[in-house]
Amino acid sequence: MKAESAPTRERPKILPSNPGKIGESRPRADGVPKVRGEFEYSSDLRVDGMLWGATLRSPHPHANIWSIDTAEAEDMPGVYSVLTHEDVPGRKVYGMEVPDQPVLAWEHVRYEGEPIAVVAADHPETARRALEKIAVDYEILDPITDPAEALREDTPKLHLSGNVLKEVHIKHGDVEATADVVVSGEYEVGMQDQAFLGPESGMAVPDGRGGVDLFISTQWLHIDRDQIAESLDLPPEDVRLTLSGVGGAFGGREDLSMQIHSCMLALDAGRPVKMMYNREESFYGHVHRHPCKMEYEHGADREGNLVYVKARLVFDGGAYASSSNAVCLNAGTFACGPYDVPNARIDSYMLYTNNPPCGAMRGFGAVQVCFAHETQMDKLANKLGMNPVELRLKNAMKPGDKFPFGQTVPEPAPVAEILERVENMPMPEEEEIIGRDLRRLPGGVSNVTRGEGVKRGVGYAVGYKNIGFSAGFDDYSTASIALSVEDGEPIIYVHTAAAEVGQGGVTLQAQISRTELGVENVAVLPADTRIGSAGSTSASRQSYVTGGAVKMACEAVRGKVFERVREEFGDEFGGELSMEDGSVLAGNRRIVALAELLENGGIEETVVYRHKPTYPLDENGQGDAHFQFAFAAHRAVVEVDEELGLVRVVEIATAQDVGKIMNPQSLEGQIQGGVAQGLGLALLEEIQMKDGKVQNASFTDYLLPTILDMPPVRMEVLELADPDSPYGLKGVGEPPTISSTPAIVAALRDATGRELNRVPVKPEQLAGIEGEPIRRAPQPGSRGPVADDLGSEA
Amino acid sequence: MKLECKVNGENREADGVREGESLLYILRERLDLPGSKNACEQGECGSCSVYMDGMLVCSCLVLAGQAEGREIVTVEGLADENELHPVQKSFIEAGAVQCGFCTPGLIVATHDLLERNAKPSDVEIREALAGNLCRCTGYEKILDAVKLAAAKNGNGA
Numbered sequence A: 001m002k003a004e005s006a007p008t009r010e011r012p013k014i015l016p017s018n019p020g021k022i023g024e025s026r027p028r029a030d031g032v033p034k035v036r037g038e039f040e041y042s043s044d045l046r047v048d049g050m051l052w053g054a055t056l057r058s059p060h061p062h063a064n065i066w067s068i069d070t071a072e073a074e075d076m077p078g079v080y081s082v083l084t085h086e087d088v089p090g091r092k093v094y095g096m097e098v099p100d101q102p103v104l105a106w107e108h109v110r111y112e113g114e115p116i117a118v119v120a121a122d123h124p125e126t127a128r129r130a131l132e133k134i135a136v137d138y139e140i141l142d143p144i145t146d147p148a149e150a151l152r153e154d155t156p157k158l159h160l161s162g163n164v165l166k167e168v169h170i171k172h173g174d175v176e177a178t179a180d181v182v183v184s185g186e187y188e189v190g191m192q193d194q195a196f197l198g199p200e201s202g203m204a205v206p207d208g209r210g211g212v213d214l215f216i217s218t219q220w221l222h223i224d225r226d227q228i229a230e231s232l233d234l235p236p237e238d239v240r241l242t243l244s245g246v247g248g249a250f251g252g253r254e255d256l257s258m259q260i261h262s263c264m265l266a267l268d269a270g271r272p273v274k275m276m277y278n279r280e281e282s283f284y285g286h287v288h289r290h291p292c293k294m295e296y297e298h299g300a301d302r303e304g305n306l307v308y309v310k311a312r313l314v315f316d317g318g319a320y321a322s323s324s325n326a327v328c329l330n331a332g333t334f335a336c337g338p339y340d341v342p343n344a345r346i347d348s349y350m351l352y353t354n355n356p357p358c359g360a361m362r363g364f365g366a367v368q369v370c371f372a373h374e375t376q377m378d379k380l381a382n383k384l385g386m387n388p389v390e391l392r393l394k395n396a397m398k399p400g401d402k403f404p405f406g407q408t409v410p411e412p413a414p415v416a417e418i419l420e421r422v423e424n425m426p427m428p429e430e431e432e433i434i435g436r437d438l439r440r441l442p443g444g445v446s447n448v449t450r451g452e453g454v455k456r457g458v459g460y461a462v463g464y465k466n467i468g469f470s471a472g473f474d475d476y477s478t479a480s481i482a483l484s485v486e487d488g489e490p491i492i493y494v495h496t497a498a499a500e501v502g503q504g505g506v507t508l509q510a511q512i513s514r515t516e517l518g519v520e521n522v523a524v525l526p527a528d529t530r531i532g533s534a535g536s537t538s539a540s541r542q543s544y545v546t547g548g549a550v551k552m553a554c555e556a557v558r559g560k561v562f563e564r565v566r567e568e569f570g571d572e573f574g575g576e577l578s579m580e581d582g583s584v585l586a587g588n589r590r591i592v593a594l595a596e597l598l599e600n601g602g603i604e605e606t607v608v609y610r611h612k613p614t615y616p617l618d619e620n621g622q623g624d625a626h627f628q629f630a631f632a633a634h635r636a637v638v639e640v641d642e643e644l645g646l647v648r649v650v651e652i653a654t655a656q657d658v659g660k661i662m663n664p665q666s667l668e669g670q671i672q673g674g675v676a677q678g679l680g681l682a683l684l685e686e687i688q689m690k691d692g693k694v695q696n697a698s699f700t701d702y703l704l705p706t707i708l709d710m711p712p713v714r715m716e717v718l719e720l721a722d723p724d725s726p727y728g729l730k731g732v733g734e735p736p737t738i739s740s741t742p743a744i745v746a747a748l749r750d751a752t753g754r755e756l757n758r759v760p761v762k763p764e765q766l767a768g769i770e771g772e773p774i775r776r777a778p779q780p781g782s783r784g785p786v787a788d789d790l791g792s793e794a
Numbered sequence B: 001m002k003l004e005c006k007v008n009g010e011n012r013e014a015d016g017v018r019e020g021e022s023l024l025y026i027l028r029e030r031l032d033l034p035g036s037k038n039a040c041e042q043g044e045c046g047s048c049s050v051y052m053d054g055m056l057v058c059s060c061l062v063l064a065g066q067a068e069g070r071e072i073v074t075v076e077g078l079a080d081e082n083e084l085h086p087v088q089k090s091f092i093e094a095g096a097v098q099c100g101f102c103t104p105g106l107i108v109a110t111h112d113l114l115e116r117n118a119k120p121s122d123v124e125i126r127e128a129l130a131g132n133l134c135r136c137t138g139y140e141k142i143l144d145a146v147k148l149a150a151a152k153n154g155n156g157a
């Protein structure tokens, strides 16, 4: 690797901490700056003389562009650079899996909000006004907004490759199997937003030699770097990225947003350029969770043993590919749920439309199908007259079974165990409804009743998902560990490119190093592209893969330490060598302090860690596609005001297998936070689309769970070691989001008896007043209903 | 225009302020106090919470001109150099910080709550913090942090 020159900007100082060992709850090293307001997020970056970038976006979801005139904008005082597709020096498109998304649009726009031009100016307001001076001549086209329409042969093609972005077909056992008891249904999941709080932002600094440094919040520095370098037509080493403070991610920062734009502007203007989206622009600036329509049929014998599952899944991929391929694959492979299903036929389609591009969000393909398969299991239980947990237990997959995609279910796969655990956890206390503090009623103080119509319901669900990148992807991480002596004390420097997005990866890396090398002071260096890739902070994979890399690098360092000990002290110790409390021990005997051993030079090792390989699916959707699976089960207790359609989630109980608890406090935080996002999808969160246009691009109209909406989470955590993973750990970030949604909806059904086949569940569905209001002729003297108000759904 | 106000105990002034700039923008971009955050800039998330003349406000909703001559306290002004405020300590100890983007606003809002109500009940905490969005934690540890801070205050810490 060619040595990379230092970024031109001063790095934030690194605070060494004493992280404790794995298995301990330790406060985050970045906690102090965060509570003081001193932690530097990408939106906080500034240097003297920097310019502000802004992006012109298409107001139309589908249009031809006949011309773009930037002359007037260029002439504005305070404007330093105005760029369009003509100014993209290298590849004019980007994309993680399929490079199909224009850096800046030419000829066509395919979704509302697609970037067309970028501007750099001396004040953000000047930049925004300059955008208004850019004249774009559009020919507006009808948008294709329904994936089912996009799938039809006679629909115009949005991309040269056609409208089908990806299809996965899984044939397992006898696809024509029949059964005595059959249930079917159609289910739908709305478009959820990651809604991380820190807006897309970053600062590009030209190095004066044609290269650029970018300080950025992202999930994966190297894949950003490679895409930026391609589009800038620069060698990768001339594009250096440093992770800036990241205000949450949840999948929404996997794709590029302002990265290439800010670098182009900075290189053109010869000045540092900062870009920062506001909340509205953020809704247009990142991908969302795929909306999905699902048709399911389950067949079982009269005892409740599953005979077959048939499913047809249609995902709306939106205008560009993003990570849709992987979502389509995941959904297909997990469509049957964590059950032993002897026969299955799954058809999973991903379509291009003129809706916003959809991509990664926590749970990634597993979330959508879990809502459907768990609803189906409840339906089946109902038809059989069986307890729904018993039905699930009866069909729970076990190690040694075959997944519908042909892989053998590995140890551990405690589906039955986690279900039994959630069923047996104590129930929250029943609290008298009438006379209760209003704030504890569904809807809180906005509940206009006294709770007469409130009913309680309970629901269960279980789900699972792969950890890490699958289907043959070369999924690795790089870590460097330097052990040295400073001020007479040993200290470990950990360097990786793994993005800390809030999950606590920096703490974990320090804990692993502390555990492996027995040294108290550990400093985790800022993540940047000076070291090799760590892969993405997504798919719940960093604890496993970067954790594995850090562990392996520590082992390499330890090997070198022991070598030195042997060189200096011979190898007759009468006991195994180990490292503890800053010393090397043989058995219990202290051989030498590290401070002494490393006096004349430290030890540094850089390693690349890979998990075991995975393989793509064959034409029947069969193959060893995944390397680890994580399972969680949820029980939800809700109260529903049937008359008002208001909900209070009383409690979520969950059991999850994590292999090994690395840091109890941060694990709990992942579970609680993941459940909150599942609750959001069940009850509140949806990007509402109309004719390809987003209707609610703000936190006023896109509803996130608040502290009033979130109940306590009762949890039991299992530690069944995965024999292949570092410390036996399993990824933990996503499972809490997968089955919490269907558990809540099951509880709503239990309370109301209604079908509820779509999430988020709206109040009108719960109160049974769904559908269009009845159109009546206006009464004499009234202005009558405004036609448009009547037609649109709330 | 020129703006003068007192921020975290110091007289500060900003020159060349444009109409339309918010107090949040002034703090972050002109006074070098980026601790107050900008998650929505429309009064929905609470990440920009500060005190203005002792009142908790969303600084994104305060026009710069409205802050003229006022006294502002931001998250940066709650503790001195060396010692964290008990609310800040409690957020770290309780694990209420993940990405931390909501944290400064929550710290200020919690500070305000405990000034008004030293021993808030769960419902009172939830009500008081309902204007502060957090996307990472699911709020449970934030609730724990507030209770921990209240307990610390009670012990004279």
Ligand code: FES
Binding pocket: B037, B038, B039, B040, B041, B042, B043, B044, B045, B046, B047, B048, B049, B058, B059, B060, B061
């Ligand atoms: S930034 Fe002020 S309330 Fe969200």
Ligand code: FES
Binding pocket: A197, A247, A248, A502, B096, B097, B098, B099, B100, B101, B102, B103, B133, B134, B135, B136, B137
């Ligand atoms: S900790 Fe990330 S938003 Fe609250």
